[in-house]
Amino acid sequence: MMTIKSSKDTTKLNSRRSFLKAAASIGLSVPFLMKNAQAQQTGDQSKILVTYYSRTGNTRAVAEQVRKLTGADIFELKTTHSYPAEYRATTDQAKREQQENFRPTLTGTVSNMADYDVIFVGYPNWWATMPMAFFTFLESYDFAGKTIVPFCTHEGSRLGRSVEDLETLCPDATILSGLALRGASDGRIVTTSADAQNAVSDWIAELGISG
Numbered sequence: 328m329m330t331i332k333s334s335k336d337t338t339k340l341n342s343r344r345s346f347l348k349a350a351a352s353i354g355l356s357v358p359f360l361m362k363n364a365q366a367q368q369t370g371d372q373s374k375i376l377v378t379y380y381s382r383t384g385n386t387r388a389v390a391e392q393v394r395k396l397t398g399a400d401i402f403e404l405k406t407t408h409s410y411p412a413e414y415r416a417t418t419d420q421a422k423r424e425q426q427e428n429f430r431p432t433l434t435g436t437v438s439n440m441a442d443y444d445v446i447f448v449g450y451p452n453w454w455a456t457m458p459m460a461f462f463t464f465l466e467s468y469d470f471a472g473k474t475i476v477p478f479c480t481h482e483g484s485r486l487g488r489s490v491e492d493l494e495t496l497c498p499d500a501t502i503l504s505g506l507a508l509r510g511a512s513d514g515r516i517v518t519t520s521a522d523a524q525n526a527v528s529d530w531i532a533e534l535g536i537s538g
């Protein structure tokens with residue numbers, strides 16, 4: 328199966344358009360696009376799951392919008408251990424977890440993962456990649472043959488190295504072009520702004536994913 332490499336600068340619509348044009352120029356051999364085109368003809372749509380982790384709500388707001396736009400099911404990752412309320416203490420704990428390659432225990436599982444063809448993976452950028460909760464999650468299921476669509480909120484590092492980590496964790500999945508949206512860590516939820524919401528709907532439209 329062909330794996331689509333994500334562009335690093337994926338909030339730029341032009342680069343996404345180029346990406347999709349490039350996909351089309353290689354003979355429409357992109358599994359997801361072909362599947363979606365077939366689905367539109369047969370009415371047999373892909374089953375979609377939005378998974379996300381969010382500490383302060385910015386990623387959650389994006390996940391909810393993606394769910395509404397695609398008609399997906401949704402699953403929130405939660406860890407059995409908590410993080411401190413204070414930001415700096417949280418970043419320290421998260422850094423330790425990353426350095427120790429820790430796998431947090433999650434409070435829930437997706438019992439019917441086999442049913443889903445497309446899995447959105449949404450996370451705040453934590454120290455240049457996904458929170459370790461997603462490492463636990465992605466190692467818990469077989470994503471071979473599935474399509475993974477990353478999105479993250481961040482404060483400058485965009486997707487960081489998260490797409491490379493996704494490729495390592497899910498080597499037999501197709502990973503589509505990800506979206507990086509500016510978030511916040513001071514209690515504000517900025518991903519509900521009109522600009523942010525437009526960026527999300529443009530991205531979904533360009534991926535060709537519909538509910």
Ligand SMILES: Cc1cc2nc3c(=O)[nH]c(=O)nc-3n(C[C@H](O)[C@H](O)[C@H](O)COP(=O)(O)O)c2cc1C
Pocket residue numbers: 380381382383384385386387414417418419421422450451452453454455456480481482483484485509510511512
């Ligand atoms: C533990 C931790 C580590 C972070 N590391 C980064 C980082 O490396 N780069 C970055 O741009 N933002 C970083 N941030 C900021 C978050 O990615 C940003 O505030 C995000 O929008 C929060 O999403 P949420 O509201 O869904 O929790 C970090 C935040 C936390 C709590």
